[in-house]
Amino acid sequence: MKPTTLSGLDPFAIFDAEAARLDAYFGGLTGPDWDHDSRCAGWSVRDVLAHLAGEEMYNHACLDDDLDGLFARLEKEGVQDLGAFNEWCVRQRRGLPVEEVLAEWRRENGDTRHRMRELGGNATLATMAGPYPVALQTLHYSSEYATHADDVDVPVEPGEEPERTAWRAKVGIFALEEKDSPVRVEEIAGGYRVELDGRAAELSAADFVDATTARLDSGHTLDPELRGALVALA
The missing domain is CATH 1.20.120.450 (dinb family like domain)
Structure with a gap:
């Protein structure tokens, strides 16, 4: 690992x-x-x-x-x-x-x-x-x-959710690294900043997890190119 x-x-x-x-x-x-x-x-x-x-x-x-x-x-x-x-x-x-x-x-x-x-x-x-x-x-x-x-x-019990989301985000970052994704991911307060070819966005930790698993809500404003590039665990 x-x-x-x-x-x-x-x-x-x-x-x-x-x-x-x-x-x-x-x-x-x-x-x-x-x-x-x-x-x-x-x-x-x-x-x-x-x-x-x-x-x-x-x-x-x-x-x-x-x-x-x-x-x-x-x-x-x-x-x-x-x-x-x-x-x-x-x-x-x-x-x-x-x-x-x-x-x-x-x-x-x-x-x-x-x-x-x-x-x-x-x-x-x-x-x-x-x-x-x-x-x-x-x-x-x-x-x-x-x-x-x-x-x-x-x-999921509220007390379990932060730790659960945290490990899932780590696995998502690893999966992106594993597939040599061009997306740059940086942890920030409350979530992650993602960047691809000059496009950037800030996501909550939960939204980042959903993005890596192709479960991000269809109404989310994330740039389509970034959305597609973040999928690593679907």
Whole structure:
């Protein structure tokens, strides 16, 4: 992990916390709650759970160093890219009782978190991008969980929000560095100043997180070029 950007973060504790937050929320839903629209276009709350359960196939293939096996199976299903994989995972589970999908996600994600913690942050595992540090992959997973929690309106205690937003912003900055983004990011009081080719803006920490995850409100006044360049974790 880059010490200047991700200093002080415990990837495994963060991942556990975000999984627990989702688990507690999903466990309290009943009936029509599952049919509410999420922030993911075309997906209900139930569909977001199905997505999380389905993507454990990828997580386990990484841990098993068997991405070739996963891709061979998906090819037989006519799944050619990541977007198609996500939709396929959701379709496969729409006809199942939601309790069964929730049990699947709890079981498979629990196994993922256990195995990654056992490997340790300095180990590497296979990913679509090649061998990658476990600590960094865990933070990517954590960011996705936090984003999807927001997508389905999982409540966050006010006392937890500042620290949660802070680590998410750090991961966003790291992701921008990782993709060699031309955007310059500077921390300022209450948020971040972003600059690209002479265009500059100041964002709250929460808006910066939303920008890096492609969740910034469509009505936000951020310059479109900056908006696009800040997306790093979608």
